[in-house]
Amino acid sequence: FSYCPFCMSTERSLIAAKKESISDTYVLVQNLNATIQKLLANDPSVTEMRVLGFQLSDEDAQAIAYAMTETKILRALSLDHLHLGDSGAKHIAQGLCYNESITYISLRWNEIGPEGGIALAEAFHYNKHIRHFVASFNNFGSAAGKSFAAAIQKSTTLETLNLKWNNINDEAGDALLDALGHNKGSLGTLLLGGNGSSLRNARKGALPKKDTNRSKSMRFLSMRKNKTEVDQTVSLDELRKDLTTVPIEEEPEEEPEEEVHEFEEGDVVECRGEIGQPTRVGTIRFIGGTEFAPTGIWVGVEFEQAVGKNNGTVNGVQYFSCLANHGSFLRPDKLKFISK
Numbered sequence: 483f484s485y486c487p488f489c490m491s492t493e494r495s496l497i498a499a500k501k502e503s504i505s506d507t508y509v510l511v512q513n514l515n516a517t518i519q520k521l522l523a524n525d526p527s528v529t530e531m532r533v534l535g536f537q538l539s540d541e542d543a544q545a546i547a548y549a550m551t552e553t554k555i556l557r558a559l560s561l562d563h564l565h566l567g568d569s570g571a572k573h574i575a576q577g578l579c580y581n582e583s584i585t586y587i588s589l590r591w592n593e594i595g596p597e598g599g600i601a602l603a604e605a606f607h608y609n610k611h612i613r614h615f616v617a618s619f620n621n622f623g624s625a626a627g628k629s630f631a632a633a634i635q636k637s638t639t640l641e642t643l644n645l646k647w648n649n650i651n652d653e654a655g656d657a658l659l660d661a662l663g664h665n666k667g668s669l670g671t672l673l674l675g676g677n678g679s680s681l682r683n684a685r686k687g688a689l690p691k692k693d694t695n696r697s698k699s700m701r702f703l704s705m706r707k708n709k710t711e712v713d714q715t716v717s718l719d720e721l722r723k724d725l726t727t728v729p730i731e732e733e734p735e736e737e738p739e740e741e742v743h744e745f746e747e748g749d750v751v752e753c754r755g756e757i758g759q760p761t762r763v764g765t766i767r768f769i770g771g772t773e774f775a776p777t778g779i780w781v782g783v784e785f786e787q788a789v790g791k792n793n794g795t796v797n798g799v800q801y802f803s804c805l806a807n808h809g810s811f812l813r814p815d816k817l818k819f820i821s822k
Contacts, residue, residue: 508534508773509533509534510533510534510535510799511533511542511564512535514533514545514546515545517531518546521549521550521552521553521555521556522548524553524555525555526555528553528555528556529555529556529557530556530557530559531556531558531559532771533546533561534770534771534772534799535564536565537564538561538565538566538570540569540570543566543569543573543574544573546559546561546574546577547573547574547576549577550574550578550580550584551576551577551581553581554582554583555583556581556583557583557584557585557586558584558585558586558587559584559586559588560587560588560771561587561588562588562589562592562770562771563590563591563592563769563770563771564592565593566589566592566593566594566598567592567593567594568595568596568597570594570598571589571592571594571597571598571599571601572597574587574589575601576601578602578606578609579605579609580608582610582611583611584611584612585611585614586612586614587612587615588616589602589616589620590616590617590618590620591618591620591769591770592617592620593621594617594620594622595620595621595622595623596621596622596625596626598622599617599622599623599625599629599630599648600626603626603629603633604629606630606633606634606637607636610638611639612639613640613641613642613668614642615640615644616644617644617645617648618644618646618648618673618676619646619647619648619744620647620648621648621649622645622648622649623649624649624651624653624654626648626650627645627648627651627654627655627657627658627677630643630645630661631654631657631658631660631661632661634658634665634672635660635661635664637667637669638666638667638668639667639668640667640669641668641669641670641671642669642671642673643671643673644673645672645673645677646673646676647675647676647677647744648676648677650674650677650678651677651678652678654678655674655677658672658674659672745766745769745814745817746822747766747767747768747769748765748766748822749765749766749819749821749822750763750764750765750819750820750821750822751763751764751765751766751781751783751817751819751820752817752818752820753810753812754816754817762783762789763785764786764790764810765783766781766783766817767782767784767801767802767803767804767809768782768801768802768811769782770801772811773796773797773799774796774797774799778813779813779814780813781811781813782794782802782809782810782811783810783811784802784804784809785808785809785810786808787808788806788807789808790807790808790809791809791810791811792806792807792809792810793805793806793807793808793809796811
């Protein structure tokens with residue numbers, strides 16, 4: 483899977499800007515039942531929950547969905563990298579339809595396909611409380627993308643929608659863009675990078691207000707509406723035209739961006755260390771959130787030689803297994819893909 487610093491930093495800054503505390507309450511899958519009981523009892527200590535594990539069963543997803551319908555306390559829910567699939571996503575969507583407390587939900591890397599994506603999109607017709615929805619690195623497809631377009635056009639509470647890397651084509655991307663333009667509520671950020679060809683190389687930052695030399699489509703690529711500006715949207719056909727015909731004055735010509743590789747378990751990678759330290763080569767054994775760091779994604783790498791720091795276990799939590807001092811955890815931006 484690939485790592486998007488912009489995506490992660492944007493989510494954190496948006497939450498910080500609203501002065502919300504989304505410091506995660508970590509729950510291991512094997513300990514899920516106890517936390518579910520607390521949610522059902524509306525225990526005030528469980529306002530945020532991040533489930534950690536390698537897979538969430540269909541029964542567990544159904545239990546979480548039921549708890550979502552009952553809790554009045556839970557505000558933030560993270561179910562990343564748990565292989566929910568369409569079935570699990572449908573359960574969570576059902577929970578969203580009835581939930582009135584959650585404002586932030588993340589479902590990254592869950593192998594959710596079109597059916598699950600459509601179910602989640604339809605939940606927004608009923609849910610009036612979610613403000614930040616993150617579902618990057620799934621496989622929603624264009625049909626689900628169009629369903630989200632129909633949902634967000636009428637949403638009055640959603641502020642951030644992250645659908646990066648979901649196999650959404652240009653036509654569905656155009657529908658999402660139009661929906662953003664017609665949204666009369668709070669929606670201000672729509673992340674679509676890594677989908678259709680016109681959306682693949684999204685710009686990371688908002689453009690200066692008075693820069694008239696840049697194309698309108700580049701403002702779309704940043705996907706951030708400014709309340710002091712008149713909202714301008716363009717079709718993807720115009721986007722392609724702008725990117726090929728409108729020059730950016732007084733800037734050096736940029737080299738073509740390299741194809742982004744989505745890191746996966748089993749990939750052989752080069753690990754860049756500190757200056758003066760040798761480069762290490764290893765195999766990815768884990769990708770996801772961890773208990774030892776409160777935010778961001780970590781990649782667990784196994785080395786052939788004892789050049790690591792652990793055996794895949796940190797502070798008593800096992801993320802993968804290898805020989806002692808043959809494993810390390812690194813941020814994705816410290817890795818370079820070599821081969822599968």
